[in-house]
Amino acid sequence: MDSTFRKAPFLDRRDFLRYSATLGAGLMSLEALAACGSTAPAATTASGGTASINSLPPTNEPDAVKEFNATIQAFQKAYPGEKIIAKNDPYDPTTYFAKLAAGQVEDATESYFTEPPLMIQKHAAADITSLAKGWKYFASYDPSIQSIITDPATGKIYGIPADGYALTLWYNRKMFSAAGLDPDKPPTTWDQFRAYAKELKTATVAGYAETSAQNQGGWHFTNWMYTAGGDMQSADGKKALFNSAQGTSVLQLLHDMRFTDQSMTKQQLYTQTDLLQLLATNKVAMVVMAPDEMTSFKFQYQANLDNYGIGPMPQNGGNASLTGGNVFVFNPKSAQNVLKTAVDFVLYSKFDLGALENQYKNANSNGRLVGLPINVIFVGEFRQKLNDLANKYKNVPVQNYQPFASSTLKLRAEPRNQTQKMYAQLDSVMQAVLTNANANPQSLLDQAAQQFQQVLDQSGS
Known part of the structure; x- marks a missing residue:
């Protein structure tokens, strides 16, 4: 979740840190799914697709819901034939694997940086290598961020980092x-x-x-x-x-x-x-x-x-x-055209500069914070583009954050x-x-x- 326009930046990290997560039965039920074969999506030549996503803001955040739905409409206009069904179904590490085995997980799930390694190991995330590397800014991810969603044994990609701290x-x-x-x-x-x-x-x-x-x-x-x-x-x-x-x-x-x-x-x-x-x-x-x-x-x-x-x-x-943050993973049971729609929407809603400008503009006009030093998951030119865009609508004292913003820590x-x-x-x-x-x-x-x-x-x- 982009912290400039969501009331609660990132999935509720403070609540998540309370978990001493025991996944137990969920993992065991997933073994049957893993036995079915590869996590690579089913091949298809169909164009377009309808994808579900779990990150619709809750109803007690009406402005955020309105902005999210406006982003969906803009996306569907920009990507004819691709449609999004948004749900408010926050990721829960204690139920995800059981829900996946039961066919109850959305096509795109916003999760935590800590989760992809286990999902990859348990064949619980789709291989989206070609879709991810087809995005022109994928190489702009900080290498440590890329490693979160990469299988170290194969180099394949299993997620899209969305935001980080x-x-x-x-x-x-x-x-x-x-x-x-x-x-x-x-x-x-x-x-x-x-x-x-x-x-x-x-x-x-x-x-x-x-x-x-x-x-x-x-x-x-x-x-x-x-x-x-x-x-x-x-x-x-x-x-x-x-x-x-x-x-x-x-x-x-x-x-x-x-x-x-x-x-x-x-x-x-x-x-x-x-x-x-x-x-x-x-x-x-x-x-x-x-x-x-x-x-x-x-x-x-x-x-x-x-x-x-x-x-x-x-x-x-x-x-x-x-560093920590949120990452989108994708349902390994979803068809290729559905996965393409899901990945396209995540990249559009999170990183399309035109969509972001609308979000920053709305956030500023509604009194939410814009300009915090949060674009840490990218390096180089794309990071600078994101910072420049946020600073255009800033309403925080960005000069006070310069010691951190100018640092070069890994x-x-x-x-x-x-x-x-x-x-x-x-x-x-x-x-x-x-x-x-x-x-x-x-x-x-x-x-x-x-x-x-x-x-x-x-x-x-």
């Missing part, structure tokens, strides 16, 4: 100035970050606050791990690697900030919803957040966006930050195997180092890695 450092610009720090130069290294947090803390303000609940502690730990250059899992997803020197250094940094520097909040077990409230009410100076959350920050918490900046994640040798996707269970395992680790002054980071990680390795071993059996 990179975790970033949000900060209060007024607090920076009051502490004698340049609000246009947020910290870019761990050492600077720790020093800034100490400078920013006061009797009523914490320098930094961190998440450690509802799988978000593990999510943020992964992000910090990437800034240190570490890995969470082996490339094949079969071995837990997070109990490394880099992993220990992440926990030691946070532990020292909490107990030695006392630059973090005393209360813990936060989620990112809590962090938004703390930042909006001037109780913390810095948090880690994705830029799309500015929508909630402004409208739910009434934050004055002029007072806040976005910078890249501080680094300690990794030159990277975590994007690293979330680990590909049992991601949510891993995050849940690491929540308790994050909670321990942030609440126990005597916590031993290495011991905590060793225990968590041992327990999560059992999950990985069972998933491969």
